[in-house]
Amino acid sequence: MLTAAASRRLVTGALLVPTVAFLAVAFVVPVGILLKLSLTEPAGPLSTYADILGSWVYTRVFRNTIVLGLMVTAIAVLLGYPTAYMLTRLKGFALTLAVYGVLFPLWISVLIRTFAWILLLEKHGPVNRMLVGTGILDAPAAFLFSNTGVLIGMVHVLLPYAILPIYANMLRIDSRLMLASDGLGASPWRTFRRVYLPLSMPGVGTGAVFVFLLSLGFFITPALLGGANNMTVAMLIENLVNDRLAWPLAAAASFLLLAAVLALLAVTARFVKLDTALEAR
Amino acid sequence: MRWRPLLFRLAVHGFGSAVLAALLLPILAVVPASLNYGSFISLPPETWSTRWYGRFFADREWLTSLVTSFQVAAIATVVSVVFGTAAALGLIRVGRRLRAALTGLILAPLIVPVIVTAVALYYTSRSWGLTGTVTGLAMAHVLMCLPFVVLNVGVSLGGLDPNWIRAAEGLGASPARVFMTVTLPTILPGLFGGAVFSLMTSFDEVVMSIFLAGIQAKTLPVKMWEVVRLEFTPILSVASTLLIGLTVVMFVLFRLAAARTAAGTETRP
Numbered sequence: 001m002l003t004a005a006a007s008r009r010l011v012t013g014a015l016l017v018p019t020v021a022f023l024a025v026a027f028v029v030p031v032g033i034l035l036k037l038s039l040t041e042p043a044g045p046l047s048t049y050a051d052i053l054g055s056w057v058y059t060r061v062f063r064n065t066i067v068l069g070l071m072v073t074a075i076a077v078l079l080g081y082p083t084a085y086m087l088t089r090l091k092g093f094a095l096t097l098a099v100y101g102v103l104f105p106l107w108i109s110v111l112i113r114t115f116a117w118i119l120l121l122e123k124h125g126p127v128n129r130m131l132v133g134t135g136i137l138d139a140p141a142a143f144l145f146s147n148t149g150v151l152i153g154m155v156h157v158l159l160p161y162a163i164l165p166i167y168a169n170m171l172r173i174d175s176r177l178m179l180a181s182d183g184l185g186a187s188p189w190r191t192f193r194r195v196y197l198p199l200s201m202p203g204v205g206t207g208a209v210f211v212f213l214l215s216l217g218f219f220i221t222p223a224l225l226g227g228a229n230n231m232t233v234a235m236l237i238e239n240l241v242n243d244r245l246a247w248p249l250a251a252a253a254s255f256l257l258l259a260a261v262l263a264l265l266a267v268t269a270r271f272v273k274l275d276t277a278l279e280a281r
Numbered sequence: 282m283r284w285r286p287l288l289f290r291l292a293v294h295g296f297g298s299a300v301l302a303a304l305l306l307p308i309l310a311v312v313p314a315s316l317n318y319g320s321f322i323s324l325p326p327e328t329w330s331t332r333w334y335g336r337f338f339a340d341r342e343w344l345t346s347l348v349t350s351f352q353v354a355a356i357a358t359v360v361s362v363v364f365g366t367a368a369a370l371g372l373i374r375v376g377r378r379l380r381a382a383l384t385g386l387i388l389a390p391l392i393v394p395v396i397v398t399a400v401a402l403y404y405t406s407r408s409w410g411l412t413g414t415v416t417g418l419a420m421a422h423v424l425m426c427l428p429f430v431v432l433n434v435g436v437s438l439g440g441l442d443p444n445w446i447r448a449a450e451g452l453g454a455s456p457a458r459v460f461m462t463v464t465l466p467t468i469l470p471g472l473f474g475g476a477v478f479s480l481m482t483s484f485d486e487v488v489m490s491i492f493l494a495g496i497q498a499k500t501l502p503v504k505m506w507e508v509v510r511l512e513f514t515p516i517l518s519v520a521s522t523l524l525i526g527l528t529v530v531m532f533v534l535f536r537l538a539a540a541r542t543a544a545g546t547e548t549r550p
Contacts, residue, residue: 011456012375015371016367016383018363019365020383031393031397033401034401034405037404102301108525109485112308116310119314120307126310220487220506234396258393258394
């Protein structure tokens with residue numbers, strides 16, 4: 001006969017084992033095998049990493065990805081901050097509608113959102129027709145297969161990840177602090193700069209880290225909207241696997257990408273609340 | 282209210298509304314694009330027609346991919362819900378440190394870039410004979426669905442008062458009966474929300490699917506990915522519109538479940 005404590009432990013184990021075993025077999029082992037592959041080249045354990053970091057072509061892809069990510073992050077935060085502020089001023093039905101407006105795009109496949117931008121940004125598409133029609137442009141611009149197209153597409157996909165943490169943070173700001181600042185004679189601009197902005201910075205930080213982290217691994221959007229010069233690390237990995245069959249190099253590039261993500265998470269762990277953004281959906 | 286004058290409010294609401302419109306409206310461009318008559322997409326269509334919907338449902342490859350998507354999503358959802366619900370129930374029974382470690386493991390597939398997981402799975406599943414199979418694809422999708430089931434069920438477990446369980450046990454109910462009559466009704470909205478979210482996550486997943494689908498198990502997004510790289514045909518807009526329609530239904534179902542979860546957690550003293 002089992003004691004009560006032992007049978008309780010047995011039930012706990014039975015509840016957790018399927019998930020842990022599944023993740024071990026379907027996730028930890030495959031990632032481990034890929035790591036081993038990147039480390040067991042005949043030329044030496046770290047030769048694949050040296051190949052990638054020593055090649056001007058490959059490092060340029062990494063640099064491009066980081067620069068693109070920083071630009072997307074900056075634009076997403078600049079667009080997201082006032083939008084999040086507007087959400088804090090809304091009530092009732094308007095608030096529900098606006099929040100759903102931020103959440104719903106997250107449910108739409110990245111592939112569809114990117115395809116929609118192809119239709120809109122085409123040479124003879126609506127965006128170009130509008131810009132030429134209103135006289136802003138003299139001739140249709142080549143948005144597709146360029147930096148501009150990738151930027152527009154990626155900001156569109158990642159913007160909700162900037163808005164949601166900033167909004168969550170702004171909701172926690174005590175509005176009496178602004179009244180106090182106001183009462184003490186500060187100008188609206190000074191109140192914003194000295195009181196509201198610093199208090200909303202944790203949200204901005206979380207949103208920025210989130211957008212940047214996700215942008216580092218982007219594949220579909222840059223692959224469809226970008227040109228030959230817009231290769232990201234994810235596209236490089238795909239290219240190494242499918243076109244060049246250079247598995248060890250692809251594995252090394254994968255772990256350099258993963259290392260960058262983990263390093264950024266470790267540095268920002270103090271103020272980034274991962275769960276806020278995960279539960280957002 | 283002096284520090285927030287009218288002009289400022291107008292500017293904020295104008296800017297915010299424009300951003301929200303820019304988030305939503307571009308997605309809807311695929312709907313009129315699907316109603317073109319010609320083989321090239323023009324927006325708005327020069328001649329409106331539903332003939333590409335007919336083409337979609339008459340095309341064996343597109344239909345097969347739709348069926349494959351449903352199969353993969355169904356398997357991935359059932360596995361995620363069963364494993365994820367059990368895991369969420371298990372997590373509240375262990376100590377803080379083990380719980381943190383296991384939660385980290387469950388969330389890890391969302392933190393590791395999908396391209397890395399995709400390449401790792403592609404490499405190993407080739408030797409395990411799982412590429413190009415519905416099972417292999419579904420297992421890969423479970424990695425992305427499971428965390429949301431665990432999170433959703435976890436949230437609704439917050440509405441479960443341990444005293445109810447003790448009361449049921451004290452009255453002589455077996456563990457199975459306690460689960461069926463106390464635990465399950467409480468977590469049902471969270472479980473349902475997790476299931477809906479899993480279904481949609483699996484249905485939308487592209488990156489892992491591109492690597493693992495092979496020729497035999499192309500899902501709808503994989504088929505779309507292959508076609509979009511060759512030509513911009515209205516049939517792509519048809520596929521997109523159908524997927525958006527499915528997403529709207531799933532989104533509404535999820536919001537309803539979320540509202541039930543919130544109501545459940547609020548009733549707890």
